[in-house]
Amino acid sequence: AQSVTQLDSQVPVFEEAPVELRCNYSSSVSVYLFWYVQYPNQGLQLLLKYLSGSTLVESINGFEAEFNKSQTSFHLRKPSVHISDTAEYFCAVKGSSYKLIFGSGTRLLVRP
Amino acid sequence: DAEITQSPRHKITETGRQVTLACHQTWNHNNMFWYRQDLGHGLRLIHYSYGVQDTNKGEVSDGYSVSRSNTEDLPLTLESAASSQTSVYFCASSGDIRNTGELFFGEGSRLTVL
Secondary structure (H helix, E strand, O other): OOEEEOOOOEEEEEOOOOEEEOOEEEOOOOOEEEEEEEOOOOOEEEEEEEOOOOOEEEOOOOOEEEEEOOOOEEEEEEOOOOHHHOEEEEEEEEOOOOOOEEOOOEEEEEEO | OOOEEEEOOEEEEOOOOOEEEEEEEOOOOOEEEEEEEEOOOEEEEEEEEEEOOEEEEOOOOOOEEEOOOOOOEOOEEEOOOOHHHOEEEEEEEEOOOOOOOOOEEOOOEEEEEO
16 A cells, blocks of 8 residues: 655744655555645645656745655755745655555645 | 635534545546545545546545546535544645646545544
8 A cells, every 4th residue: 555654743944944844655556646725714725736747846935945756756846945835745656456545644844 | 707616614523424526627628536644644645536437446535435426516425534644635636647646636625533
């Protein structure tokens, strides 16, 4: 069965500092990979996705993630975070089944 | 604009009572999902449906049921609520799950079972 591991439950960082949220998945087949973001008291929203092609994908608000097949990773990065980036971030994978499997989430806490 | 709405947003109930959480989407999506979100577990799939009259069990389906009588609605029923079912429940839909897996989420229903 597929699984997704987010190693860090919480990542505190100062404003304007860089951040990396780690995600590893287990799968031996082609996968689609996603990062979703959840702001307080809201549902999840798609942040970015990898389906095929370039292994580096970007979001409209400055986040990027790189698909690394050999390391089965899809880490999320941002070179300079803002207070408004404070949220919970979920990595998810879809493989040969039709279901989306989520990681346990990483809470990004941006401090002034 | 198309959207997905859940109701109620907050509910408190007692152990043993039947509870139904509503989910309504206007995307005209065939695929609908129910997840529960618990600290340390992320989102876990309860039930899902790929179309009218189709329902399937997810990884944590015990104690829950769904029915799909039309495209727009997928109500989630807790037949006899238990304290272990205290959680935040999210409904999601997708028009293209077989190709991309992108989901659109409702804002969640927070359920407390006393």
